Amino acid sequence: MSLNQALPLLVLASSLLPGLLIFTLPEERHLTRSVLNLAGALIKLALVMWMLWGVYNQQIYEARLPFIPGLELVFRVGPLALFFVILSSGLWLFTTVYAIGYLEGSPNRSRFFGFFSLCVTSTVGLAMAGSLFTFLLFYEMLTLTTYPLVVHRGSEAARRAGRSYLAYTVSGGALLLVGAVWLYSLTGTLEFVPRGFVAGLDASQRPALVAIFVLLIAGLGVKAALVPLHGWLPRAMVAPAPVSALLHAVAVVKAGAFGIVRVVYEVYGVEFTSELGVAYPLAGLAAVTILYGSLRALFQDDLKRRLAFSTVSQVSYVTLGVAIVGPIATIGGLVHLVHQGVMKITLFFCAGNMAETLGVHKVSEMNGIGRRMPWTMAAFTVAAFGMIGLPPLAGFVSKWYLSVGALEAGQDWVVLLLVLSSLLNAAYFLPILHVAWFRQPDGPWPQERDFGPRETAWTLLLPPLVTAAVTVAIGLFAVAPFTPLEWAKLISTREFGSP
Amino acid sequence: VPPVHALHWDVVLILLPLAGAMLAFLFPRAGKRLALAIAVATTAVAFALARVLIDDGVQLHQVGGWAAPLGIALRTDGLSMLMLLMTAVVGLGLSFYALVWFRDEPDRGERFWPLWLLLWTALNALFLSADLFNLYVTLELLGLSAVGLAAVAGGPAAYGAAMRYLLVSLLGSMLYLLGIALLYHLCGSVDIALVAQRLSPSPAAWMALALIVTGLLLKTALFPLHFWLPPAHANAGAPVSAVLSGLVVKATFYLLLRLWLELFDSFTPQLDTLLGLLGAAAVLWGSLQALRQSRLKMLIAYSTVAQLGYLFLAFPLAAAGVNAWHGALYLVLSHAPAKAAMFLAAGNLRRHAGHDRIAELDLVAQRLPLSVAAFALAGMTVMGLPPSGGFIAKWWLLEAALGQGMWLWALVLVLGGLMSAAYVFKVVGFAFTRARGEHTACAVPLSMQWVALLLALGSVLLGLIVWPPLALLAVGDPLGLTGAGP
Numbered sequence: 001m002s003l004n005q006a007l008p009l010l011v012l013a014s015s016l017l018p019g020l021l022i023f024t025l026p027e028e029r030h031l032t033r034s035v036l037n038l039a040g041a042l043i044k045l046a047l048v049m050w051m052l053w054g055v056y057n058q059q060i061y062e063a064r065l066p067f068i069p070g071l072e073l074v075f076r077v078g079p080l081a082l083f084f085v086i087l088s089s090g091l092w093l094f095t096t097v098y099a100i101g102y103l104e105g106s107p108n109r110s111r112f113f114g115f116f117s118l119c120v121t122s123t124v125g126l127a128m129a130g131s132l133f134t135f136l137l138f139y140e141m142l143t144l145t146t147y148p149l150v151v152h153r154g155s156e157a158a159r160r161a162g163r164s165y166l167a168y169t170v171s172g173g174a175l176l177l178v179g180a181v182w183l184y185s186l187t188g189t190l191e192f193v194p195r196g197f198v199a200g201l202d203a204s205q206r207p208a209l210v211a212i213f214v215l216l217i218a219g220l221g222v223k224a225a226l227v228p229l230h231g232w233l234p235r236a237m238v239a240p241a242p243v244s245a246l247l248h249a250v251a252v253v254k255a256g257a258f259g260i261v262r263v264v265y266e267v268y269g270v271e272f273t274s275e276l277g278v279a280y281p282l283a284g285l286a287a288v289t290i291l292y293g294s295l296r297a298l299f300q301d302d303l304k305r306r307l308a309f310s311t312v313s314q315v316s317y318v319t320l321g322v323a324i325v326g327p328i329a330t331i332g333g334l335v336h337l338v339h340q341g342v343m344k345i346t347l348f349f350c351a352g353n354m355a356e357t358l359g360v361h362k363v364s365e366m367n368g369i370g371r372r373m374p375w376t377m378a379a380f381t382v383a384a385f386g387m388i389g390l391p392p393l394a395g396f397v398s399k400w401y402l403s404v405g406a407l408e409a410g411q412d413w414v415v416l417l418l419v420l421s422s423l424l425n426a427a428y429f430l431p432i433l434h435v436a437w438f439r440q441p442d443g444p445w446p447q448e449r450d451f452g453p454r455e456t457a458w459t460l461l462l463p464p465l466v467t468a469a470v471t472v473a474i475g476l477f478a479v480a481p482f483t484p485l486e487w488a489k490l491i492s493t494r495e496f497g498s499p
Numbered sequence: 500v501p502p503v504h505a506l507h508w509d510v511v512l513i514l515l516p517l518a519g520a521m522l523a524f525l526f527p528r529a530g531k532r533l534a535l536a537i538a539v540a541t542t543a544v545a546f547a548l549a550r551v552l553i554d555d556g557v558q559l560h561q562v563g564g565w566a567a568p569l570g571i572a573l574r575t576d577g578l579s580m581l582m583l584l585m586t587a588v589v590g591l592g593l594s595f596y597a598l599v600w601f602r603d604e605p606d607r608g609e610r611f612w613p614l615w616l617l618l619w620t621a622l623n624a625l626f627l628s629a630d631l632f633n634l635y636v637t638l639e640l641l642g643l644s645a646v647g648l649a650a651v652a653g654g655p656a657a658y659g660a661a662m663r664y665l666l667v668s669l670l671g672s673m674l675y676l677l678g679i680a681l682l683y684h685l686c687g688s689v690d691i692a693l694v695a696q697r698l699s700p701s702p703a704a705w706m707a708l709a710l711i712v713t714g715l716l717l718k719t720a721l722f723p724l725h726f727w728l729p730p731a732h733a734n735a736g737a738p739v740s741a742v743l744s745g746l747v748v749k750a751t752f753y754l755l756l757r758l759w760l761e762l763f764d765s766f767t768p769q770l771d772t773l774l775g776l777l778g779a780a781a782v783l784w785g786s787l788q789a790l791r792q793s794r795l796k797m798l799i800a801y802s803t804v805a806q807l808g809y810l811f812l813a814f815p816l817a818a819a820g821v822n823a824w825h826g827a828l829y830l831v832l833s834h835a836p837a838k839a840a841m842f843l844a845a846g847n848l849r850r851h852a853g854h855d856r857i858a859e860l861d862l863v864a865q866r867l868p869l870s871v872a873a874f875a876l877a878g879m880t881v882m883g884l885p886p887s888g889g890f891i892a893k894w895w896l897l898e899a900a901l902g903q904g905m906w907l908w909a910l911v912l913v914l915g916g917l918m919s920a921a922y923v924f925k926v927v928g929f930a931f932t933r934a935r936g937e938h939t940a941c942a943v944p945l946s947m948q949w950v951a952l953l954l955a956l957g958s959v960l961l962g963l964i965v966w967p968p969l970a971l972l973a974v975g976d977p978l979g980l981t982g983a984g985p
C-alpha cells in the first residue's frame with residue numbers, strides 16, 4: 001500500500017488509537033491523557049494539511065479494503081471530503097483544548113475523552129467515505145459513540161435525553177440502511193460518483209428511486225435535524241458543553257447535512273434529482289425548518305436550547321443550498337457547512353464559559369454579563385452578528401451566495417425566506433446582546449468560580465476567541481485562496497462539474 | 500478412498516472432551532484444572548482440523564473402517580467446521596470464566612465440569628455426525644447434559660426450570676426419533692447421503708418431515724415453542740446461561756438446517772413461509788418481552804428468543820439465492836460469542852450488586868466499565884449495528900428480502916433491530932445512573948470481566964473480518980451454491 005493510499009487510514013488512526021489508549025488510562029493520568037489528545041489532534045491536522053496541498057494539486061487519495069463480497073470499504077479524499085475533514089479536525093483541536101479546561105477535576109474523564117476521539121474518528125470516516133455503504137457504517141458508529149457523551153453526567157435527565165437521542169438516530173439509521181440496501185439491490189453498486197449513478201436505470205424504476213430518496217433523506221434528516229425529525233437536538237443539550245459545541249453543533253448535524261449533499265450530488269446527481277421532482281419538496285422542507293427553528297429559538301430562555309434551535313434552523317441552509325439546484329446556491333450551501341460550524345461552536349464555547357464560570361444557564365440570568373466576562377461576550381457577539389448575517393462576517397457570505405444562487409435559479413422566494421430568517425435571527429440574538437452589554441447585573445452570579453485576574457481559565461477563553469477571529473477572517477478575506485468560499489467554488493467546479 | 504491422515508482430528512475432537520468429562524467425574528478435586536487443559540487442547544484440535552479442511556477439503560471418516568450403511572461416519576465440511584470453531588472459541592472463554600466463577604462454591608464446580616465437558620462432546624459429535632441415528636444419540640446427550648447444567652445452580656426456580664427443560668428436551672428428541680424411524684423404514688438407511696438419494700415425497704416422508712422439524716423446533720425454542728427457554732436460561736448460573744443461549748440452541752438449529760438442505764429442501768415452499776412467519780413472530784414477541792423485563796437475565800434470555808427468530812427468516816428468503824443462508828449462519832456465528840458475553844457480563848453485574856434488577860444498576864458504567872463495555876459491544880451484534888457480525892448478517896438478510904421485493908420480512912428485520920436497540924440501551928442507560936438507596940458492592944475479579952469483553956470483541960471482529968469465515972464455509976459447498984449439492 002502506497003503512502004497516498006495509506007493517508008486516509010492514517011487520518012482515521014490518528015484519533016482512533018489515542019481514543020483506545022485513553023480508555024485504558026487511569027483517571028488521575030491527566031497529563032498523559034492531554035498529551036495523547038493533543039498529539040492526536042495535531043497529527044491529524046498535519047496529515048489533513050498534507051492532503052489539502054495534494055488535493056489542491058489534483059491528487060485524489062483513495063484506499064480500498066475488501067469487506068464483504070461485492071462491497072468494499074472505500075475511502076476517497078477529494079475536495080468535498082476534505083472540506084468536512086478539515087472542519088472536523090480543525091475544530092477538534094480547539095474543542096480538545098476547551099474540554100481539557102472544562103472537565104478539569106470532574107469524574108470519568110478517560111471515558112469522556114475516549115468516546116470523544118471515537119466520535120471524531122466516525123465523523124472523519126464518514127467524511128472520507130467513498131461509498132454510501134462506508135458512509136452508513138460510520139454514520140451508525142457516530143450514533144453509538146455519541147450516546148455515552150450525551151448521558152455522560154449520569155443524571156436521570158441525561159438518561160432520558162440519551163433515550164430520546166437514540167430513538168431518533170437509531171430509527172434514522174434504520175431508514176438509511178433500508179434505503180441503501182434497496183438501492184444496492186437495484187444498482188449493484190453504492191460508490192459515490194460525480195453526477196450520480198442512478199440516472200441510467202430503467203424508467204420503470206422511477207417510483208422506487210423516489211421512495212429510496214425519501215428513505216435516504218429521512219434517515220439523514222434525523223441527524224441534520226430537519227423538521228419534524230429535529231426533536232432530539234434540543235434535548236441532547238444536557239450533555240457537557242464541549243459535546244454540545246463540537247458534536248451537536250458541528251459533527252453530528254453536519255454528518256446529516258453532508259450526507260444529503262452526497263446523496264443529491266453523487267448518488268442521484270443534481271439534474272436527475274430535480275428531474276425526479278424531489279428537489280422542490282426538499283427545498284420546501286428546508287425552508288420550513290429554517291423558519292420553525294428560528295421561531296422556536298425566540299421563546300427559549302435556556303441559552304443552550306436557544307442555540308440548539310438556532311442550529312436546527314441554520315443547518316438547513318446547507319440543505320436549502322443543495323435543493324435550490326444551481327451552481328451558486330450550491331456554493332452558498334457548502335460554504336455554510338463550514339461557516340455555521342465555526343460560528344456555532346464559538347457560541348457554544350461562550351455558553352459553556354458562562355455556565356462553568358458563573359453558573360449562568362439562562363438568558364434571563366445574563367444581565368450585565370458583558371462587564372464580568374468581556375472577552376467571552378465579545379466572541380459571542382461576533383459569532384451572533386455572523387449568524388444574523390451582518391457583513392463582512394462569515395454568515396453574510398453564505399447568505400449572499402444563497403440569495404444570488406436562488407435568483408439565478410429563478411427561485412425568488414428564497415430571498416424572502418432569507419430576509420425573514422435574518423430578521424428572526426436578529427430577534428433572538430440581539431436581546432441576548434442587549435441584556436449582556438447594556439443592563440446592570442442583578443446581584444451575585446448563581447455559582448461564581450474564581451479564576452484570579454482573568455475572567456475565566458485560559459483554556460476556556462482561547463478557543464472561542466480563535467474561532468471568533470476565524471469568523472471575521474473567513475468573511476473579510478472570503479476570496480483569498482484556501483478560504484472556505486474558494487474551496488467551495490473548487491468543489492463546485494471539480495466534483496459537481498458546474499461552470 | 501477417503502484421505503487418510505496420521506491422526507484423525509475429528510475423532511480426537513469427540514474423544515478428548517469425553518475423556519475429560521469422565522476424568523473430571525472420577526477425580527472431582529482435579530476437575531477444574533483438568534477441564535481447563537482439555538478445553539485448551541480441544542480448541543487447538545479444532546483449529547488443526549480447520550487447517551486440514553482448508554488444505555484438503557471435506558473430511559469423511561468411517562470410524563473403525565466400516566463403511567456407511569453399517570458403520571459410523573464422521574463428516575466435516577465448511578458448515579460443520581464453522582460450528583466446531585464457534586463452539587471451541589466460546590467454550591474456551593467459558594471455561595476460563597467458570598474457573599473463577601466457581602472458586603467460591605467448589606461443590607457446584609464439581610458438578611459443573613463433567614457436565615460441561617460432556618456437553619462439549621455432544622456438540623462436537625453432533626456437528627461431525629453424518630448419520631441420522633448418531634445425530635439422535637448426540638441430541639439426547641446434548642439435552643441431558645444441558646438439563647443437568649441448568650440444575651447446577653440449585654434452588655426451586657432453577658430446579659423447576661430444569662425439570663420443564665428436561666420434559667421439553669425429551670419430547671423433542673422423541674419426535675425426532677419417530678421421524679428417523681419412519682425414514683429408516685422408507686429408505687433402509689440412516690446415513691444422510693443415502694437417505695437423500697432414496698427419499699421421495701410421499702405421505703410417510705411428509706410425516707417424517709413434520710415429526711423431525713417439530714422436534715427440532717421445540718428444542719430450538721422457536722416461537723411459540725419458546726416457553727421453556729427464558730426461565731431455564733435465566734435461572735442458571737452465568738457460565739451455564741452462556742452455554743445454553745450461545746451454543747446449545749444453535750446446535751439444534753444447525754441440525755434442522757442440515758436436514759433441510761440435504762433432505763427436505765425440495766419438499767415444500769409453504770413450509771418455508773410458515774417457518775418464516777414463526778420466526779417473524781419470535782422476533783417481535785421476543786423483543787417485546789425483552790423490553791418489558793425488569794431483570795437483566797430474563798431480558799437477555801428473551802433476546803435469545805428474538806434472535807433465534809431471525810434465523811428462521813432465512814427459510815422463505817433463501818429461495819432466490821445464497822445471501823439469506825449466509826445471513827442466518829453469520830448470525831449463528833456472531834450471536835454465540837455475543838450472547839455468551841452478555842450473560843457473562845450480567846453475571847458480573849449480579850455478583851457486583853447481588854441482584855440483576857435493571858433499574859437499580861448503580862453507576863456500573865464507572866464501577867464495572869469492562870463488563871458494561873462487554874454488554875454494549877455484544878449488544879451491537881444483537882441490534883445489528885456496525886461494526887459487528889450481526890450487522891453483516893442483517894445486511895445479507897435485508898439484501899435478500901429487498902432484492903426479491905419481500906417487504907414483510909424486511910419490515911420484521913428493521914422492527915426487530917429497533918426493538919433490540921431499545922432493550923439493549925435500556926440497560927446501558929441505567930448503567931450510567933445512580934440507583935436510589937444504598938447498595939452493596941462486591942468486587943468482581945478482573946479475569947471474569949475480561950473474558951466477557953474478549954468474547955464481545957470477538958463478535959465485533961466478525962463484523963470487520965468477513966472473508967475468512969466465508970471462505971471456510973464454502974468448503975464442500977454445504978449450502979449447495981454451485982448446484983452440485985452437498
